[in-house]
Amino acid sequence: MELNEELQDNEEQKEPVPLSSLRKSDQDDESVSELEIDIKKKQTDNKATLNIKKPGFIKDFIAEPTRQAEDYGKSSSSSSSPSSAPSSEPTESVEDIRKRLDKEEKDEVSNMSVEDFEDMADFIIDLVDMGLIFGIRWYSQDISDAEYKVPEEKLKKLKKHLSRILMRVGKKFPMGMLLVLGVLAAYATPIRKAHEHRKKVLAEKTRKKLKILPPKDESESEDDTPPYIPLKKRKGGQAK
Amino acid sequence: MAFRNNFVWAFIGKSGAGKTVTAKQVAKDWKSARFRMRRRGEGGKIFAFDPHDAFYGIADIKIDAKDEDWASVIIMEVCKSCGKRKKTSVCSKCGSTKFYFPYANSLIILDDYRTLLKSNQMPPDFLDLLALRRRLNLDIIYMVHNPKLILERLSYFSTHFSVFRTEANADDFADKIQKFLTCQRASILVNAYVRLFDEKGYNALYPNFPYVFVQNDSDQLFPMNMDEEIIKELQLA
Numbered sequence: 001m002e003l004n005e006e007l008q009d010n011e012e013q014k015e016p017v018p019l020s021s022l023r024k025s026d027q028d029d030e031s032v033s034e035l036e037i038d039i040k041k042k043q044t045d046n047k048a049t050l051n052i053k054k055p056g057f058i059k060d061f062i063a064e065p066t067r068q069a070e071d072y073g074k075s076s077s078s079s080s081s082p083s084s085a086p087s088s089e090p091t092e093s094v095e096d097i098r099k100r101l102d103k104e105e106k107d108e109v110s111n112m113s114v115e116d117f118e119d120m121a122d123f124i125i126d127l128v129d130m131g132l133i134f135g136i137r138w139y140s141q142d143i144s145d146a147e148y149k150v151p152e153e154k155l156k157k158l159k160k161h162l163s164r165i166l167m168r169v170g171k172k173f174p175m176g177m178l179l180v181l182g183v184l185a186a187y188a189t190p191i192r193k194a195h196e197h198r199k200k201v202l203a204e205k206t207r208k209k210l211k212i213l214p215p216k217d218e219s220e221s222e223d224d225t226p227p228y229i230p231l232k233k234r235k236g237g238q239a240k
Numbered sequence: 241m242a243f244r245n246n247f248v249w250a251f252i253g254k255s256g257a258g259k260t261v262t263a264k265q266v267a268k269d270w271k272s273a274r275f276r277m278r279r280r281g282e283g284g285k286i287f288a289f290d291p292h293d294a295f296y297g298i299a300d301i302k303i304d305a306k307d308e309d310w311a312s313v314i315i316m317e318v319c320k321s322c323g324k325r326k327k328t329s330v331c332s333k334c335g336s337t338k339f340y341f342p343y344a345n346s347l348i349i350l351d352d353y354r355t356l357l358k359s360n361q362m363p364p365d366f367l368d369l370l371a372l373r374r375r376l377n378l379d380i381i382y383m384v385h386n387p388k389l390i391l392e393r394l395s396y397f398s399t400h401f402s403v404f405r406t407e408a409n410a411d412d413f414a415d416k417i418q419k420f421l422t423c424q425r426a427s428i429l430v431n432a433y434v435r436l437f438d439e440k441g442y443n444a445l446y447p448n449f450p451y452v453f454v455q456n457d458s459d460q461l462f463p464m465n466m467d468e469e470i471i472k473e474l475q476l477a
Contacts, residue, residue, distance in 0.1 A: 048461045052463060061244070065244065068344075
């Protein structure tokens, strides 16, 4: 019994192991830090060894296969760009991307202010006005400078209506195409006038040319042909 | 299967040392080793900035000194369906998200590359190219007359050096190359070897000009096109 009690006492008295002892002792660290690494000495002591290879060594080295480019001929991930780091996030599908793009486009439209819509309506009405006036002028076959104009008030009303419609519809218009058409419509009248003027100038020129040339006589036109001599005269006989 | 890492290989040597001739041979060997790849249309093309027209008939695409965006062209991505160059993650023309690198698996040779990259700073697209070289399987060879001419950032990417006869000082190597001691020894060896020849005799060595091949990850010197007996006599090793 006494022995057992003694053993128990010894176990109880045993000190717990300190956590610090699990780490490397400070002495070890010191010993590592005491190691002398003379980098300069090592560099100067560096001895290059000669390795004489066969002449085909370089050829073999070049011919060694390299890992072929992963993305060659394969679809790359949507996030792959030269500067972007690879991400572990799943890539979007094509449908997701298209949906996102559509949403972004709609957002852009909804962000437009009332003034933007008014400007757009102004532009469209001006464009339509020009086109229609050009059409009317063409229909009338009028080459005079008479103006075919719609009253300003009516145009203003039209613009107001259109801007309201645009705000409701909120659809994005192909502004680039409208601009091209606008330029064409704007220059249509001057082009038509220039064409008419050109026609007149050409007609005048041709008239002048005709005046300079002398009028053609029938006798002159016959001069080119050899004169008619009767056969009797040629034989030496004098005409009576 | 063991693959070799893509190399960025510097040819250092003075004019007429045989850098271009050796690079030409390397390019020929590289091209013939990728014959199947070329036939399948999977790359194996050679881009060359070649002011001397030395790579005529070997290079597939010639880089001109005026091509400022040459590096970005090599690493560009194009749409798989319509062939338009990638600008955003979705093709602006057809909406496809499938892109590929048309010039992957290529060799790029830059002869006298400082005439192409005149600035002392690395162009950002060239850095992109170097960063993507493993992904796109691009091997690069560049040639300079002196190690001093190597751009600092490019020196860290360099994996192999071919040291021809050169007028470079030891400091020129020390300033630029990490394995400068090995390269210095290589330079001493090749210069000592070349001193045995006069100009005519050296030119007669064409196309096997002597040089020392150095790898960035080893202290070994690989003398190429040099007589073993003469090297031993020189006792430089």
